[in-house]
Amino acid sequence: MEASELYKSYETDFLLAQSEIEQKLESISTLERDARTSAVKAVERTIGEAYEILDQLSVEIQNIPSSSRAPLSANLRQYRQSIQSAKKQLANVEQAGARNELFGDRSAGGDGDIALDQRQQLLSGQESLDRSSQRIRDSQRLANETESIGANILTDLRGQREQIQNSRNTLLEADGYVDKSIRTLRSMTRRMAMNKVLTYLIIAVLVILILLVLASKFW
Template sequence: MDSSPTSLFDSYEQEFHQLIDAVRTKLDGDAKNEQGGSVPEQRKAALRRVEMELDEADEMVSQMEIEIQGIPQSIKAQYQARLRTTKSELSRYKKLSKDLHSHFNRTDLLASSGSRVGSPISDDPYGNASDRSRLLSGTTVLEDGTRRLQESQRIALETEGQGAEILMNLRQQREQIENARDTLHTADNAIDRASGTLKKMIRRMYQQRVVTAAIIIVLVLLICIIIWEKLLR
């Protein structure tokens, strides 16, 4: 397995180009099918696949933006240029897909309006087959939007759970730090008391030494006086 700092970037870029090639093939096919008069449902299904592949390509670009942060500065400039080219290509195909989608919508609307001119009123609550097809297409788009919304909600709930867990860990760490601080404060007070006690003991020791020395001096003087008196007699 390639472990170079650019391997993931190159992999995402390769997947991006594969997706873009698939999008290009579908868009070119739609343009030819438009001249040949393809079925509207087939064109719309192809455009939906194009939109999904463009979303995947957009995800690849996002991954490339993340990976480029870890590329060494000596070669980072050329990879940034490749990333800019990739973004420009993605934007171009997004615009082409959007324009083609709008064009097909206008074409379908005009065709539907033309087919209704002079036609009798039908008892079908959904209108003609074209209206039913548009309804089915709208339902498909709605279901796809609902699925994406549910997926976003699931991701949001997972993110919220992870955030709550992180906050709990941070609170526990804060409590540990506060307990350690209190322990250090208690130990500091104990050291201060012990230091005061030692100072008092040292001061009393010096006082006892002074008293002992004074007693010895007095005793020596008394002995000298007694001996002096003995000698004089």
């Protein structure tokens, strides 16, 4: 069974976030102090979003049959490792920037750089908001599907309960019929025994009468 459409959607969101992180990390060291600070914050936000997406992927994997989980779980581990690596790289960039500032190796950024960074930050924030909104919609859809499945399960359980109750009533009726049959058989057995005794008595009387008739001929 292939990955679900929801899983693929989350995976696409993650790959976009991962690409955005890598691009910003490549250029962040060339920025001036203020622009670098804003870029670091933007990368931190994107890393946080990436972790949220990974959590969604982890949840979605649990809804996939166990026979198909192994490759997806392996991909998930690689994704986590890549984000952890990016997080460490970002920390190194921050430390390097702090060292440069400590030793005075810095220069004032131009207004153009600040304006460009603000624009990039706004665009990044909008993209982040769009992705978060999409994940919320996907989560809501998943919740609705889960609720629908739960309602169907409850309906099936009620139907099974009625079937069990009907089967129980049928068994009780059958048990009553068995009791009646046993009583009828016992009554028939007693009647057969009485009829057998009466038959023996009639035969005995007939034998006695025959003997009396024969005896009367000789007297």
